[in-house]
Amino acid sequence: MSTYFSDRFGVESAALKKYGAFNVSIVTDLPLFIDPFLLFNSKKAKYKELHESIVEYLIFLRDKAQLGPVDEGLLRAWYCFPEVEQNWLGFSQSGNAGHGLGIGFARALHQSLHTLFADLGSERITKGTHLEKVCLIRDGVGRDNISDFVTNLIKGYLCSYTQEFALSHIDAVSLRAIPVRGARFNYETETWETATYTLPWSGGDFVLLTPKDLLTRDENWINRHDLIRDFENIPAAIPNAQLRAQVTNYFERLLSRPGRRAPTQKERNIAAARTLREFPTLIDYYIRYKELNGTRAESISSQKVFDTEALFVSQIKLLQKSLAANTAFYSTPGTTYEEARERLMYLKDAIENKGCHRLFYVAGQPVEREADLQIMYRLVWVGTPSDVTTEANDGRGPADFKISRGARDKTIIELKLVSNLQLRNNLQKQAEVYMKASDAANSLKGILFFTREEELKVTKILNELKLANDESIVLIDARSDNKPSGSKARA
Numbered sequence: 120m121s122t123y124f125s126d127r128f129g130v131e132s133a134a135l136k137k138y139g140a141f142n143v144s145i146v147t148d149l150p151l152f153i154d155p156f157l158l159f160n161s162k163k164a165k166y167k168e169l170h171e172s173i174v175e176y177l178i179f180l181r182d183k184a185q186l187g188p189v190d191e192g193l194l195r196a197w198y199c200f201p202e203v204e205q206n207w208l209g210f211s212q213s214g215n216a217g218h219g220l221g222i223g224f225a226r227a228l229h230q231s232l233h234t235l236f237a238d239l240g241s242e243r244i245t246k247g248t249h250l251e252k253v254c255l256i257r258d259g260v261g262r263d264n265i266s267d268f269v270t271n272l273i274k275g276y277l278c279s280y281t282q283e284f285a286l287s288h289i290d291a292v293s294l295r296a297i298p299v300r301g302a303r304f305n306y307e308t309e310t311w312e313t314a315t316y317t318l319p320w321s322g323g324d325f326v327l328l329t330p331k332d333l334l335t336r337d338e339n340w341i342n343r344h345d346l347i348r349d350f351e352n353i354p355a356a357i358p359n360a361q362l363r364a365q366v367t368n369y370f371e372r373l374l375s376r377p378g379r380r381a382p383t384q385k386e387r388n389i390a391a392a393r394t395l396r397e398f399p400t401l402i403d404y405y406i407r408y409k410e411l412n413g414t415r416a417e418s419i420s421s422q423k424v425f426d427t428e429a430l431f432v433s434q435i436k437l438l439q440k441s442l443a444a445n446t447a448f449y450s451t452p453g454t455t456y457e458e459a460r461e462r463l464m465y466l467k468d469a470i471e472n473k474g475c476h477r478l479f480y481v482a483g484q485p486v487e488r489e490a491d492l493q494i495m496y497r498l499v500w501v502g503t504p505s506d507v508t509t510e511a512n513d514g515r516g517p518a519d520f521k522i523s524r525g526a527r528d529k530t531i532i533e534l535k536l537v538s539n540l541q542l543r544n545n546l547q548k549q550a551e552v553y554m555k556a557s558d559a560a561n562s563l564k565g566i567l568f569f570t571r572e573e574e575l576k577v578t579k580i581l582n583e584l585k586l587a588n589d590e591s592i593v594l595i596d597a598r599s600d601n602k603p604s605g606s607k608a609r610a
Contacts, residue, residue, distance in 0.1 A: 121145065121321075122144055122145070122146050122435070122436075122439065122498060122501050123142050123143065123144055123145065123432060123436070124142050124143050124144075124145060124319075124326060124328070125142050127145055127293075127319075127321050127326075128285075128288075128289045128290075128293050128319050128321075129289070129290065129293075130288050130289060134288055135284075135328075138284050138328075139330050139331055139332060140280075140284060140328040140329065140330060140331065141208075141328070141329055141330075141331045141334060141424065141428065142428065142432055143206065143207040143208065143326070143328070143329070144207055144431070144432075144498065145207060145321055145322065145326060146497065146498060146500075146501070147207075147494060147497045147498065148207055148208055148209040148494075149207065149208060149427065149431050149494065150208075150209075150336055150427065150490065150491070150494065151208045151334045151335065151336050151424060151427055152208055152209060152262060152263065152266035152270075152334065152335065152336075153208075153266050153269050153270050153273075153329065153333050153334060154266075154333070154334070154335040154339045154340055154416070154420060155170065155173065155249065155250050155251060155265065155269045155339070156249065156251065156339060156340040156341055156409070156413070156416055157332065157333050157334075157335065157340075157416065157417065157420060158170040158173070158269075158273075158333065159247055159249065159413075160410075160413040160414075160416060160417065161332070165276075166333075169273050169276055170247075172272065172273070173250060173269065173272050173273070174239070174240060174247075174248045176272055176304060177232070177236065177239055177248065177250065178239050178240050179304075179306065179309075180197060180198070180228070180229070180232055181232040181233060181236050181239050183197070184229050184230075184232040184233040185232075185233045189229060191222070194222065194225040194226065194229060195222065195225065196310070196311070197225075198224065198225030198228055198229065199221060199222060199224070199225050200267060200268060200271035200301065201271075202267050202270075203267070203270045203271060203274055203277075203327065204324070205324060205325050205326055205327045206270065206277065206327040206328075206329050207326070207327075208329060208334070209263065209266070224264050224268075227253065228253055228268075231253050235252055235253060235399070235402075236248070236252065242403070244400070244403035244404060244406075244407055245403050245406045245407050245410060246407070246410050247410070249341055249406055250265060250268065250269065251265055251339050251340075251341040251342070251406075252341070252402060252406065253265075254339075254342065254343055255341070255342075255343050255346050255395075255402050255405070255406075262338055262339050262342065265339060266339075271301060274299065274301060274302055275299075275302040275303045275314060277327050277328070277329060278299050278302060278314070278316040278318065278327065279316065280328060280329075280330065281316070281318055281319065281326070281327050281328045282316045282317050282318060284328060285317060285318060285319050286317060289319055293319055293320060293321070294317050294318065294319060294320060295317070295318065295320040295325065296315055296316070296317050297315065297316055297317075297318050297320075297325045298313050298314070298315045299313060299314055299315070299316055299318075299325075300313050301313075302314035302316075331421075331424050331428075332417070332420075332421070334420065334424050335416075335419075335420035335423055335424065336420075336423040336424070336427055337423065337486075340409055340413070340416035340419075340420070341405075341406055341409050345405075345409075346391075346395070346402070346405050347388050347391050347392060348388075349405075350370075350387075350391035350394070350395075350401075351370075351387075351391075353366075353401055353404055353405050353408070354366045354367050354370075354401075356404050356407070356408055357401075357404055362398070362400070365398070366394060366398050366401065369394055369397060369398070370390055370391070370394045373390035373393060373394065374386065374387065374390050426477075426478075430475060430477060430478040431478070431494065431495070431498065434469065434473070434474065434475050434478075435495065435498045435499070437473070438465065438466075438469045438473070438475070438499060439498075439499070439501055454528055454530070454561070455505050455522040455523060455524055455528050455529060455530040455561070456530045456561035456563070458503065458505060458522065459520075459522045459530045459532055459563055460563055460590075460591075460593070462496070462499050462500060463496065463532075463563060463565050463593050464593065465499055466495060466496055466499055466565070466595070467565070467593055467595045469495075470495075470567075470595055470596070470597055471595065471596050471597075471602070472602075474602070475495065476596075476597040476598070476599060476602060477599075478491055478495070479491060479567075479569070479597050480599060483599070485569040485570075485597070485599075487536050487538050487569065489519075489534060489535060489536050489539070489567075492534045492536075492565065492567050492595075493519050493520075493534050496519075496520070496532070496534055496565070497520070504524060505522050505523065505524050506521075506522070506523045506524070507520060507521075507522055508520070508521050508523075509521070519532050519533055519534050520532035520534075529561075530561045530562065530563060531561070531562040531563070532562070532563050532564075532565070533545065533562065533563070533564045533565070534564075534565045534567070535564065535565070535566050535567070536566070536567050536568075537566060537567065537568040537569075537573040537574075537576055537577045538569075538573065542566070542577070542580065543580050543584075545564075546564065546580065546581070546584055546586060546592070547584060561591070562591060563591050563592075563593065564591065564592045564593070565593045565595055566592065566593070566594050566595065567595045567597050568594065568595070568596065568597065568598070569597050569598060569599075570598060571598070574594070574596070574598075577594060578594075
């Protein structure tokens with residue numbers, strides 16, 4: 120039952136905890152990523168050194184950008200990094216294969232460097248340089264892009280970090296000497312070089328550990344969502360009275376419409392984005408505000424990582440133990456449909472009766488993400504002879520999972536939230552389309568709800584579609600107001 124690093128390599132979870140490493144799944148990516156601000160704000164000398172090396176590389180790229188257009192081959196060599204799949208962190212629900220950084224990201228960053236980062240390394244408003252700045256000014260450059268970029272820039276450190284732990288705690292038969300491409304940058308040759316490390320080996324590839332104090336979830340501490348949402352508070356932080364007045368006047372003019380109703384939040388967001396383009400210095404004041412509150416970034420990220428580990432690792436391990444105790448479960452009698460439904464029912468029980476519903480809540484409020492449900496479902500597929508894959512997008516949208524044993528026994532799995540605006544259409548048509556497209560004989564739908572109102576809504580839809588008694592549709596109750604206490608949930 121090798122779902123986690125500790126299982127696969129015979130390591131005590133306590134040893135990983137003492138070392139400070141996250142106990143990654145080697146079945147599917149978990150939704151965490153490296154936040155470069157945690158390097159910048161750390162008191163650890165090594166982390167500060169790593170952040171300085173990132174700034175050094177950005178200065179190199181900025182200097183190249185100032186010289187004018189760069190050949191596409193060099194753009195790809197300097198900017199287009201693959202996702203570091205070996206750390207098993209990110210946004211893939213069916214493994215660890217992500218998209219990495221393509222030529223679109225390369226062009227976006229290259230075009231921004233000589234303007235957005237004109238004072239790179241000698242900032243006057245902020246305390247330091249922040250790569251996240253590029254995602255503040257441009258749409259389409261998100262946390263995954265920033266994380267992939269930073270992870271590649273510190274890949275050599277992650278290899279050394281993993282090697283140190285592996286040599287002390289893992290049997291030599293599970294280790295290999297691996298030449299790792301892109302481990303360090305040579306500024307004389309202006310090329311990325313390969314270095315060799317002794318690393319854990321599993322499933323035809325090496326595995327990397329990541330320190331927990333570099334990880335976060337949801338958003339970087341410096342992010343565009345906060346910038347736009349909190350925009351109206353930024354001018355007050357500008358010490359220059361003239362600039363402050365100009366910014367406020369411009370923003371209010373964008374929103375003023377004689378005789379019109381009060382502007383909507385969407386209109387305020389659009390006005391904020393236009394004001395930022397007109398006064399890009401505002402971004403520096405926003406970053407400075409984030410720097411001044413940096414200790415909150417560490418505590419918030421630490422809590423998010425703790426919650427993710429508690430639920431995606433600890434709770435799933437408990438669920439797996441309950442599965443292992445049921446020896447008949449692993450004999451997998453019958454079809455993939457029967458197996459898939461039984462695993463879905465175990466997950467339903469974990470969410471409804473064993474505390475796993477807490478995964479979907481932050482500060483007592485539900486965070487409605489279908490991806491979380493999909494990850495949890497993937498993690499209960501241990502000890503199976505079935506092939507568990509995510510369907511490719513054939514133009515009709517991807518199914519969440521396809522479970523198969525050979526060419527004739529296939530089952531399609533859809534995991535949805537009641538809040539999904541396409542739920543009714545999905546129930547009516549979508550699974551049937553997937554079945555036809557992939558030759559699957561059966562389909563299952565798991566539907567998660569958070570409130571009594573959502574429960575009534577989905578029940579009404581099922582009744583109207585005459586699907587209320589369809590055993591292929593499994594409702595999962597993630598309400599927080601009707602669950603057993605924490606002690607009972609963990610029993």
